[in-house]
Amino acid sequence: xxxxxxxxxxxxxxxxxxxxxxxxxxxxxxxxxxxxxxxxxxxxxxxxxxxxxxxxxxxxxxxxxxxxxxxxxxxxxxxxxxxxxxxxxxxxxxxxxxxxxxxxxxxxxxxxxxxxxxxxxxxxxxxxxxxxxxxxxxxxxxxxxxxxxxxxxxxxxxxxxxxxxxxxxxxxxxxxxxxxxxxxxxxxxxxxxxxxxxxxxxxxxxxxxxxxxxxxxxxxxxxxxxxxxxxxxxxxxxxxxxxxxxxxxxxxxxxxxxxxxxxxxxxx
Amino acid sequence: xxxxxxxxxxxxxxxxxxxxxxxxxxxxxxxxxxxxxxxxxxxxxxxxxxxxxxxxxxxxxxxxxxxxxxxxxxxxxxxxxxxxxxxxxxxxxxxxxxxxxxxxxxxxxxxxxxxxxxxxxxxxxxxxxxxxxxxxxxxxxxxxxxxxxxxxxxxxxxxxxxxxxxxxxxxxxxxxxxxxxxxxxxxxxxxxxxxxxxxxxxxxxxxxxxxxxxx
Numbered sequence: 001x002x003x004x005x006x007x008x009x010x011x012x013x014x015x016x017x018x019x020x021x022x023x024x025x026x027x028x029x030x031x032x033x034x035x036x037x038x039x040x041x042x043x044x045x046x047x048x049x050x051x052x053x054x055x056x057x058x059x060x061x062x063x064x065x066x067x068x069x070x071x072x073x074x075x076x077x078x079x080x081x082x083x084x085x086x087x088x089x090x091x092x093x094x095x096x097x098x099x100x101x102x103x104x105x106x107x108x109x110x111x112x113x114x115x116x117x118x119x120x121x122x123x124x125x126x127x128x129x130x131x132x133x134x135x136x137x138x139x140x141x142x143x144x145x146x147x148x149x150x151x152x153x154x155x156x157x158x159x160x161x162x163x164x165x166x167x168x169x170x171x172x173x174x175x176x177x178x179x180x181x182x183x184x185x186x187x188x189x190x191x192x193x194x195x196x197x198x199x200x201x202x203x204x205x206x207x208x209x210x211x212x213x214x215x216x217x218x219x220x221x222x223x224x225x226x227x228x229x230x231x232x233x234x235x236x237x238x239x240x241x242x243x244x245x246x247x248x249x250x251x252x253x254x255x256x257x258x259x260x261x262x263x264x265x266x267x268x
Numbered sequence: 269x270x271x272x273x274x275x276x277x278x279x280x281x282x283x284x285x286x287x288x289x290x291x292x293x294x295x296x297x298x299x300x301x302x303x304x305x306x307x308x309x310x311x312x313x314x315x316x317x318x319x320x321x322x323x324x325x326x327x328x329x330x331x332x333x334x335x336x337x338x339x340x341x342x343x344x345x346x347x348x349x350x351x352x353x354x355x356x357x358x359x360x361x362x363x364x365x366x367x368x369x370x371x372x373x374x375x376x377x378x379x380x381x382x383x384x385x386x387x388x389x390x391x392x393x394x395x396x397x398x399x400x401x402x403x404x405x406x407x408x409x410x411x412x413x414x415x416x417x418x419x420x421x422x423x424x425x426x427x428x429x430x431x432x433x434x435x436x437x438x439x440x441x442x443x444x445x446x447x448x449x450x451x452x453x454x455x456x457x458x459x460x461x462x463x464x465x466x467x468x469x470x471x472x473x474x475x476x477x478x479x480x481x482x483x
Contacts, residue, residue: 083442083445083446086449106449110449143351145433148442148443148446149446153446153447154447157447171433172433172435172439172443173433174430174431174432174433178339178432178433181339181342181343181349182349182433184342184349185339185342185347185348185349186348186349187348187349187350187351
């Protein structure tokens, strides 16, 4: 019995060694092939979302896919939990966070490599059609929803804290959809949200209006781990090439809710 | 944010966590008994339907049931979404836990030997008297450890209310963790849950001891 056991153990060891060898070979043969994993919020149309065909798509996803193709890299999408995106980036679950992400000073202070901004964003209010709210001044005593982990939430806690204090209640929701559902169901009067997301939702779902008042200017960028400057440069270079060969504008044209006026690279 | 502010914020959330906990027990413990009796009904249709309902409640995630109760009416019938989230949260929790309690009650009731019913009948007890005076007291003693198990789970399950943005302790913990990029609020919340469960454990242990009157 003991002998059999020893034999099995020895066999297992050999197999392990063999396995090590084979992976090493595979790695050296495929050393030039980089797999680039972009971290996205899977519920952030039109920048990143689950498309009708069941694949992740959106403006950011398509640009990244095109950039990776240009660089000859394998391209993968990883859906992050938005309020833990930077922890997941640090953990190596993805190589960047690129998903309509607002550049915050705190990210730079924490040492993340942040790309050039590529989109000028504003926060707006989404309300139900026929609502008596026509500007942020009408929000006093109203119930407002905002999504957890968005720049809108940070803004209401900081720059716009006075505005937030005038609300009857600020509901911090778990996803954009739950914000919009609360609005549709009448439990809140307005949603504080990024303009393109609001525009995309209002276009798809009748009965909602975006209030034309920019409540906070900010810019979208891509976050990489600290020390990944080379990776950031490579991606920025590829994107610049996509801009110059017209692919970038072509992709942008597919997303009418993303205004070309706000795309920084198209206005240089 | 200092640790103190953080703890105070979380303690505020703990109040709402307690609200979910106590209201859920208040409704689900009696509701579970009703469901158990329906489940044991001699009428095949009633017991069959109850069995099916229990299978759905136990066979789908509580998180899904929470979303269904809170947002389902809006998507299906265009009805409004409740402003006070405590109502849909407690409804979802109470229904879900009633299904589990029902099965625990059933197990307890069915563990009592038939001979006791026969003896009670010979002694002239009515069916209701037999159940309330003879069967139920024994059932309660037998099922208490299983009930404690569920109650302890309930303390932790209250954290799922974050899916519908109810401002209980875990929801607040997530918000603080997010704005401070810190793990500390989760640790503090963990301590709160642990202490809460320590109290539950102690209370249930006392009840068990008190009911242990034959030893």
